[in-house]
Amino acid sequence: xxxxxxxRDAILSSIRxxxxxxxxxxxxxxxxxxxxxxxxxxxxxxxxxxxxxxxFTHRLVEYDAGVYRTSAENxxxxxxxxxxxRGRRRIAIPDGLPPEWLPDGFDFQRxxxxxxxxxxxxxxxxxxxxxxxxxxxxxxLQNAAAQGPRSLTLVPDYHxxxxxxxxxxxxxxxxxxxxxxxxALPTTFxxxxxxxxxxxxxxxxxVHGPRFLDVLLVV
Amino acid sequence: xxxxxxxxxxNRSFPEAAKDLLADSQIRRNVRHATNVIQAKRNRVVGELPxxxxxxxxxxxxxxxxxxxxxxxxxxFEENCTRAGGHIHWxxxxxxxxxxxxxxxxxxxxxxxxxxxxxxxxxxxxxxNLQANGIQPHETDLAELIIQLGRDKPSHFVVPALHKNRxxxxxxxxxxxxxxxxxxxxxxxxxxxxxxxxEKYLRIKVAVSGANFLVAENGAVCIVESEGNGRMCxxxxxxxxxxxxxxxxxxxxxxxxxxxxxxxxxATGERMNPYNSIWTGVHAGDGPKEFHVVLLDNGRSPILxxxxxxxxxxxxxxxxxxxxxxxxxxxxxxxxxxxYPGPIGAIxxxxxxxxxxxxxxxxxxxxCGACYEVCPVKINIPEVLIHLRGKVVQQDQKxxxxxxxxxxxxxxxxxxxxxxxxxxSLAQHLGQIGxxxxxxxxxxxxxxPLMLSGxxxxxxxxxxxxxxxxxxxxxxxxxxxTPIATAPTSSDKTQEKKHAG
Numbered sequence: 001x002x003x004x005x006x007x008r009d010a011i012l013s014s015i016r017x018x019x020x021x022x023x024x025x026x027x028x029x030x031x032x033x034x035x036x037x038x039x040x041x042x043x044x045x046x047x048x049x050x051x052x053x054x055x056f057t058h059r060l061v062e063y064d065a066g067v068y069r070t071s072a073e074n075x076x077x078x079x080x081x082x083x084x085x086r087g088r089r090r091i092a093i094p095d096g097l098p099p100e101w102l103p104d105g106f107d108f109q110r111x112x113x114x115x116x117x118x119x120x121x122x123x124x125x126x127x128x129x130x131x132x133x134x135x136x137x138x139x140x141l142q143n144a145a146a147q148g149p150r151s152l153t154l155v156p157d158y159h160x161x162x163x164x165x166x167x168x169x170x171x172x173x174x175x176x177x178x179x180x181x182x183x184a185l186p187t188t189f190x191x192x193x194x195x196x197x198x199x200x201x202x203x204x205x206x207v208h209g210p211r212f213l214d215v216l217l218v219v
Numbered sequence: 220x221x222x223x224x225x226x227x228x229x230n231r232s233f234p235e236a237a238k239d240l241l242a243d244s245q246i247r248r249n250v251r252h253a254t255n256v257i258q259a260k261r262n263r264v265v266g267e268l269p270x271x272x273x274x275x276x277x278x279x280x281x282x283x284x285x286x287x288x289x290x291x292x293x294x295x296f297e298e299n300c301t302r303a304g305g306h307i308h309w310x311x312x313x314x315x316x317x318x319x320x321x322x323x324x325x326x327x328x329x330x331x332x333x334x335x336x337x338x339x340x341x342x343x344x345x346x347x348n349l350q351a352n353g354i355q356p357h358e359t360d361l362a363e364l365i366i367q368l369g370r371d372k373p374s375h376f377v378v379p380a381l382h383k384n385r386x387x388x389x390x391x392x393x394x395x396x397x398x399x400x401x402x403x404x405x406x407x408x409x410x411x412x413x414x415x416x417x418e419k420y421l422r423i424k425v426a427v428s429g430a431n432f433l434v435a436e437n438g439a440v441c442i443v444e445s446e447g448n449g450r451m452c453x454x455x456x457x458x459x460x461x462x463x464x465x466x467x468x469x470x471x472x473x474x475x476x477x478x479x480x481x482x483x484x485x486a487t488g489e490r491m492n493p494y495n496s497i498w499t500g501v502h503a504g505d506g507p508k509e510f511h512v513v514l515l516d517n518g519r520s521p522i523l524x525x526x527x528x529x530x531x532x533x534x535x536x537x538x539x540x541x542x543x544x545x546x547x548x549x550x551x552x553x554x555x556x557x558x559y560p561g562p563i564g565a566i567x568x569x570x571x572x573x574x575x576x577x578x579x580x581x582x583x584x585x586x587c588g589a590c591y592e593v594c595p596v597k598i599n600i601p602e603v604l605i606h607l608r609g610k611v612v613q614q615d616q617k618x619x620x621x622x623x624x625x626x627x628x629x630x631x632x633x634x635x636x637x638x639x640x641x642x643x644s645l646a647q648h649l650g651q652i653g654x655x656x657x658x659x660x661x662x663x664x665x666x667x668p669l670m671l672s673g674x675x676x677x678x679x680x681x682x683x684x685x686x687x688x689x690x691x692x693x694x695x696x697x698x699x700x701t702p703i704a705t706a707p708t709s710s711d712k713t714q715e716k717k718h719a720g
Binding site for chain 1: 249252253256257260269270273274276277280281284287288289290291293294303308309310311315319359360361362365378380381383384385388405406408409410412413416417420421437439445446447448450451453454455465470471472473475476477479480483487489490491492493494495496497498499502504505506514516520521522523524
């Protein structure tokens with residue numbers, strides 16, 4: 001028997017001994033015990049849509065992100081305006097990004113062709129998202145169309161993220177309810193630009209992830 | 220595998236180690252400042268949630284349930300993580316975990332690894348072991364980098380360099396990164412770390428991490444962090460090795476909805492920390508091509524056997540109990556001489572070592588209960604502390620010196636006296652006579668002899684009254700007419716006031 005198998009059996013049997021567990025696992029009993037666990041915390045949001053978007057905006061601004069609003073037909077022109085203001089031209093994009101989000105005059109480069117070193121040379125990244133949480137000011141990315149692999153939104157120093165109003169939910173549990181279906185996809189929650197509080201507990205923006213974040217809210 | 224260097228933690232007792240730290244006013248200032256800041260932030264964002272207590276209840280129940288069926292959930296995690304392309308390894312102790320990780324790194328002929336902050340790697344002394352075998356680990360968490368470059372040891376498990384202020388960090392970076400002109404603002408220091416580490420992220424092909432949560436139902440792993448160093452280590456290298464304590468498993472993916480609310484608010488006082496990563500196994504075209512999880516027991520499974528202290532393993536390492544603890548506030552983390560400091564360390568450390576190490580730690584508390592109040596998974600730390608004190612005593616009673624020690628004899632004598640009314644009454648009468656040698660002129664006992672002297676170091680005691688309550692009661696029963704006003708306590712109160720004045 002290989003070492004790892006020996007260690008596995010030893011640990012599991014040590015756990016069973018310690019728990020005084022009966023031989024054989026009664027999965028049905030465990031499942032019904034699990035179902036009876038208390039969950040009296042807030043799961044559904046109660047805010048009206050306008051207040052919800054205001055809260056989300058407020059949270060993001062507190063994290064020092066830029067937040068802009070636009071309508072679905074003006075996404076492309078807003079993207080152009082924000083990128084010009086930031087002075088960023090060479091922008092990485094994931095597969096599946098709607099072409100109408102990509103205005104002329106910029107150098108959009110499909111990220112699937114690059115390694116990390118090349119990503120490091122680009123000036124920013126433009127993506128959509130899966131879902132967002134107003135209460136915590138978090139945006140959730142998955143490896144899906146218009147979002148791409150995790151390194152894409154990590155290595156460049158600037159991130160412009162397009163969030164639709166319908167993607168913004170009030171509570172963390174609501175977000176998990178929506179994520180549950182594709183839970184196996186690589187998933188990243190980000191709340192503002194990268195930050196640390198390791199030196200004297202002061203929140204400092206910008207360590208290893210993107211130091212600059214803009215969110216374009218489509219209402 | 221070569222032998223590793225010695226652990227940086229000495230086997231001094233808490234009072235011995237605390238004495239040195241209490242004399243270090245710089246550390247005390249830094250610790251006080253940092254813990255005050257985190258606590259204020261934590262209280263603010265916790266106060267925002269009207270359902271905070273319900274989140275604590277759910278968190279405690281989920282963790283307790285997972286521990287109660289740990290064998291089942293671990294096997295389920297193993298099956299699902301393997302199906303998703305991960306490799307599971309089991310390590311009974313630190314040596315086994317070190318050997319597994321070293322072999323994995325050597326298989327890829329790597330000479331350097333990048334690391335995300337992980338308490339379990341600290342617990343098994345991974346860095347020392349890797350270095351002894353010619354592999355250089357690079358810590359990427361800012362605080363861990365400060366500790367590593369400063370050849371220091373962590374004092375807190377969310378903010379390991381909490382005992383260092385910005386000036387001290389600047390000096391370390393200037394020296395170790397060869398940046399003589401580095402500025403002293405936190406932004407300058409963070410930016411220096413960004414440049415120093417980015418080259419490593421892009422070059423080094425093996426990463427080592429811990430994990431905050433494992434999900435049994437789909438084999439997912441969750442890591443909660445701030446800086447993005449975690450994301451770098453989790454996504455850029457070809458090989459990722461996650462070392463995780465066996466207790467970290469949650470039944471379902473959606474259980475994260477509880478802990479991703481309580482952990483950030485408790486740990487750093489944020490509504491959500493900047494980054495959470497959740498992934499299952501390997502994913503083509505995204506992240507490492509090879510993923511290993513090393514499940515570490517190292518003294519955890521026996522803790523499950525003890526119904527009273529099993530709750531210790533519910534811990535999600537938020538460190539709120541450290542920040543709330545009046546003892547930690549004074550001493551900082553190094554006084555605990557343990558990877559896990561503070562109230563949770565005081566119950567976890569001795570249990571991980573079957574009560575053979577860290578035996579002074581259950582006493583490093585005033586039992587005020589602040590730790591229990593802030594704990595997001597409701598670990599009743601004071602209850603466990605008392606329980607473990609009992610274990611220390613029982614252990615001592617098994618040795619000859621313990622059995623014949625003054626404490627044991629004293630306590631046994633007390634137990635004997637308190638067990639019977641006539642014995643207690645006799646003892647009280649003897650005490651009334653015997654105390655005459657220790658009562659001072661002001662009518663108070665200012666100095667008790669021998670091992671009791673500690674008690675009178677900072678307080679005076681009132682002597683036993685001339686008439687005990689039992690005597691008074693007996694007399695009252697006989698006469699049936701003693702009015703309450705003449706109860707013997709009234710004269711005592713006058714004396715207390717006089718003394719206070």
